Amino acid sequence: MYKHLKDHRYYKELYDRLTVESARRGMSHYDTFYSEFESKLPVSEKVDKPGSAFLLNVFYMETVGSELLDRYENRDSKIQEWINRDRAKDEQISSARLAEEPSCQHCDKQGLRIIDKSLMHRGDAYEIDDPEEVLFMLRCPHCDKNSAFWEDGKERVDFSYRPAGTTVFYGTKVREQPDVDLNALCAHTPANSTFRADCIERYRRQYYGN
Numbered sequence: 001m002y003k004h005l006k007d008h009r010y011y012k013e014l015y016d017r018l019t020v021e022s023a024r025r026g027m028s029h030y031d032t033f034y035s036e037f038e039s040k041l042p043v044s045e046k047v048d049k050p051g052s053a054f055l056l057n058v059f060y061m062e063t064v065g066s067e068l069l070d071r072y073e074n075r076d077s078k079i080q081e082w083i084n085r086d087r088a089k090d091e092q093i094s095s096a097r098l099a100e101e102p103s104c105q106h107c108d109k110q111g112l113r114i115i116d117k118s119l120m121h122r123g124d125a126y127e128i129d130d131p132e133e134v135l136f137m138l139r140c141p142h143c144d145k146n147s148a149f150w151e152d153g154k155e156r157v158d159f160s161y162r163p164a165g166t167t168v169f170y171g172t173k174v175r176e177q178p179d180v181d182l183n184a185l186c187a188h189t190p191a192n193s194t195f196r197a198d199c200i201e202r203y204r205r206q207y208y209g210n
């Protein structure tokens with residue numbers, strides 16, 4: 001069962017990492033502006049002349065400083081927001097119950113055992129921030145195959161957009177190997193970071209099973 005809530009340090013590091021990236025982007029704009037500004041000054045003038053220094057400072061605040069102040073002020077509340085969001089996801093999963101007893105997607109018998117629950121978007125028309133639903137993975141004791149059902153009892157069949165390929169994990173209704181660019185799905189996380197790795201793992205489980 002995938003756990004969304006992580007320890008406090010994870011969120012602090014993520015926040016600080018994003019702050020650094022944001023500041024780096026800002027500094028890159030600032031440096032470009034600085035070079036251009038300096039190159040346009042008359043030969044006799046220095047960049048630290050009061051008027052120039054003031055202008056550069058204003059530009060610095062616009063491109064870097066204000067954002068940093070903002071991120072500093074909102075740090076605790078944003079981290080708490082992430083924690084609350086992930087805790088709510090875990091609670092949504094743990095409190096989810098199947099609306100009715102499902103029949104095996106392979107042999108149609110009942111008595112399936114829940115082997116996993118996870119949060120996913122249903123269908124393929126969704127935004128990344130849309131609320132997710134709980135998907136149940138069940139193992140059949142009769143044929144030993146897996147079936148997947150949503151909390152409301154509907155089978156997971158929304159794989160039509162996937163290209164033809166090999167049979168994979170979920171029930172008979174899911175025959176095709178998903179062709180998903182996991183890195184693209186996780187582009188909002190810093191490259192080569194643990195956050196990227198976590199994100200990819202999460203989507204890997206979503207699309208390819210355990």
Ligand SMILES: [Zn+2]
Nearest residue numbers: 104107140143
């Ligand atoms: Zn079965």
